[in-house]
Amino acid sequence: MKKTMVLYPGLAVSHFLPMMQLADELLGRGYAVAVALIDPAAHQQVAFTATVDRVVSSKKHAIRFHVLPRPRVERLRRPPPATTTDRGDFSLLGYLDLVKRHNRCLHGFLASMPLRDVHALVVDSLSVDALDVAQGLGVPGYVFHPGNAGAFAIFLQLSLIRREGRPSFRELGDTPLELPGLPSMPASHLWDELLEDPESEVYSAIMALGRKNSQYCSGILVNTFESLEPRVASALRGSRGGGGGGPALPPPFYCVGPLVEKPGERDDERRHECLAWLDGQPDRSVVFLCFGSTGSANHSAEQLREIAVGLERSGHRFLWVVRAPVSTVVGGGDPYDPRAEPDLDALLPAGFLHRTSGRSAVVKLWAPQVEVLRHRATAAFVTHCGWNSVLEGVAAGVPMLCWPLHAEQRMNKALMVAEAEMGVAVEMAGWQWGLVAAEEVERRVRQVMESEAGGELRARVAAQKAAAAAAWADGGGSSRAAFSAFLSDVDKRQLAR
Structure with missing residues (x-):
């Protein structure tokens, strides 16, 4: 069997499509690609379901798509509320719960494959709880962040930005945050969940999500390119070289963007x-x-x-x-x-x-x-x-x-x-x-x-x-080089298993 990458995309158009572009790059490097999907119908979002159906139809001959069965406990109760991030009514807690409840199903899917052939599991940045499955099976786990390096850097630093006893992000309001490699940014620009009461469950959940992204994986792929965000890329790279008695270093990160749909990739019957x-x-x-x-x-x-x-x-x-x-x-x-x-x-x-x-x-x-x-x-x-x-x-x-x-x-x-x-x-x-x-x-x-x-x-x-x-040009493009470095790291980990 060919060396295989298993991808676990997020439940939103904006998270799913970039990971499918990542799949195309992996295919181009000779990897087999398997995609594990939480049933799009589980969260009843029309636009996302239609996007998944379109992509699966166009790529099913090159990629193995597997829809995870719904957990048994879910079958005994009414479906959860809509959780996809492309909706204004997005529920982070509902989303994280949906991912956790599918961990056993994901475990079953991975265990059904020859694990020596599975070189890595790449999960969406909102699905890091699935890394527990990879760790349990001895498979290297990576995170794919479909956004930019700036947002990722903030995510990594949440626990440092707001320590015990300091004002909450909600209390700071429009007070500028000064972060390495980033422009001055009002606290009110952060995710809505961080503007909640610091004692709330959703606030705790997103803080925990930041810690898991920085500590639980073998590396992080970011959908950006170096020259678009040079200062933050340099700051992130510098944080890995700091050492000393400071906080734990983040895992290696790889700027592999832009991963976007290309003209003509859709199989629409007629021109709009x-x-x-x-x-x-x-x-x-x-x-x-x-x-x-x-x-x-x-x-x-x-x-x-x-x-x-x-x-x-x-x-x-x-x-x-x-x-x-x-x-x-x-x-x-x-x-x-x-x-x-x-x-x-x-x-x-x-x-x-x-x-x-x-x-x-x-x-x-x-x-x-x-x-x-x-x-x-x-x-x-x-x-x-x-x-x-x-x-x-x-x-x-x-x-x-x-x-x-x-x-x-x-x-x-x-x-x-x-x-x-x-x-x-x-x-x-x-x-x-x-x-x-x-x-x-x-x-x-x-x-x-x-x-x-x-x-x-x-x-x-x-x-x-x-x-x-x-960035993706042959012979020196920064994203192409970063992608090669990621694959080299995967191969080294595979040899060490």
């Missing part, structure tokens, strides 16, 4: 109509607005109207992906379900679609983001700052306008807008208070599309695009 519309637009003339797999379901009807007014006043062409706000879905249905189409005439200002028809395309629910970003007509990207979207924007060389919604997106924003860090974006003011005004939408669109500062931003993003391509 928005691409045909883009074909008819001038080069670098269109502002693209898309807020990830949650889409604008996290925006109120009032917010959608403010966006519309701002876009209309800007005078620029735009392509906008709209979902029905959660509050408008009749009967409490799932706003992420493709059947829950938004009523654009009801949600947007009267006459808006008619007045902007010559320079706009408003798309319901979904657009092929990778293809749109790489289209010659796309000039700017209004994004929720999910890391997949950020990397796709960088790889396409498109400047971004930041509008974070939840999770790590606020931290991503801080890294994106700081010129001393990535310098690939500007920030939309108002998201902090729940409403970005039409005037701000208009002002920022004009800034990126018309001003000298916008030109400088485009130049920085173009440089990062070239660096992203170079």
Whole structure:
């Protein structure tokens, strides 16, 4: 049997897809790949289930996919609440409980394979409890962090940032945190779970998750590349060389990004109509607005109207992906379900679609983001700052306008807008208070599309695009070298078993 890597992806589109790109790289190096999946139907999330079905269908001839059976105890009670991280109602405790309850099933799957052929188990950064299974079977366990090195560095330092007796992150509010290798960042930008009461179960859970990520694995793969985050990569590397009587050193980390979907990887039956519309637009003339797999379901009807007014006043062409706000879905249905189409005439200002028809395309629910970003007509990207979207924007060389919604997106924003860090974006003011005004939408669109500062931003993003391509280049790319170092470490551990 060929040497095998077993991957255990997270339960969200933003966690699952990058690990499938990692699978492709492993296949290219001659490894067999097996993917263990918690049944997507277990957490009843339409977008994620559809993504898994699509990927499994396209890769089933190259990769072995195995859906873990539901634990017996789960069969005796009602299904757990939705836990996927692409949802606004994400429950960290529910997610961690779901992973723990599948450990026995994962153990059974690994034990059914010749263990000498299993070179490593690679788990999602939210699934580190599964490393107990690897340790019990004597299989090296690695963590895959689908986000950036900056968020990972904060994760590792949580127990150091907030020691006993110091103010909680919630009490610190907008007080800046000063961390090695990172820009000054308000405490309020951290994960929502860290802004809870320090005595709460969810606060304790995320602190424990940070410790497990830094102590329980053989190494960590991070979906970024060195030149995008040079300061934090250097700081992390320096922390391994510190020694002395300080805290335990983190495991080796490997910057192996950008791992993003490539144009043409989807097996859709026909080309999306928005691409045909883009074909008819001038080069670098269109502002693209898309807020990830949650889409604008996290925006109120009032917010959608403010966006519309701002876009209309800007005078620029735009392509906008709209979902029905959660509050408008009749009967409490799932706003992420493709059947829950938004009523654009009801949600947007009267006459808006008619007045902007010559320079706009408003798309319901979904657009092929990778293809749109790489289209010659796309000039700017209004994004929720999910890391997949950020990397796709960088790889396409498109400047971004930041509008974070939840999770790590606020931290991503801080890294994106700081010129001393990535310098690939500007920030939309108002998201902090729940409403970005039409005037701000208009002002920022004009800034990126018309001003000298916008030109400088485009130049920085173009440089990062070239660096992203170079990271995986043959004969010296930093990510390709890091990936080789990871495989070398795996092989050494295999020989020592």
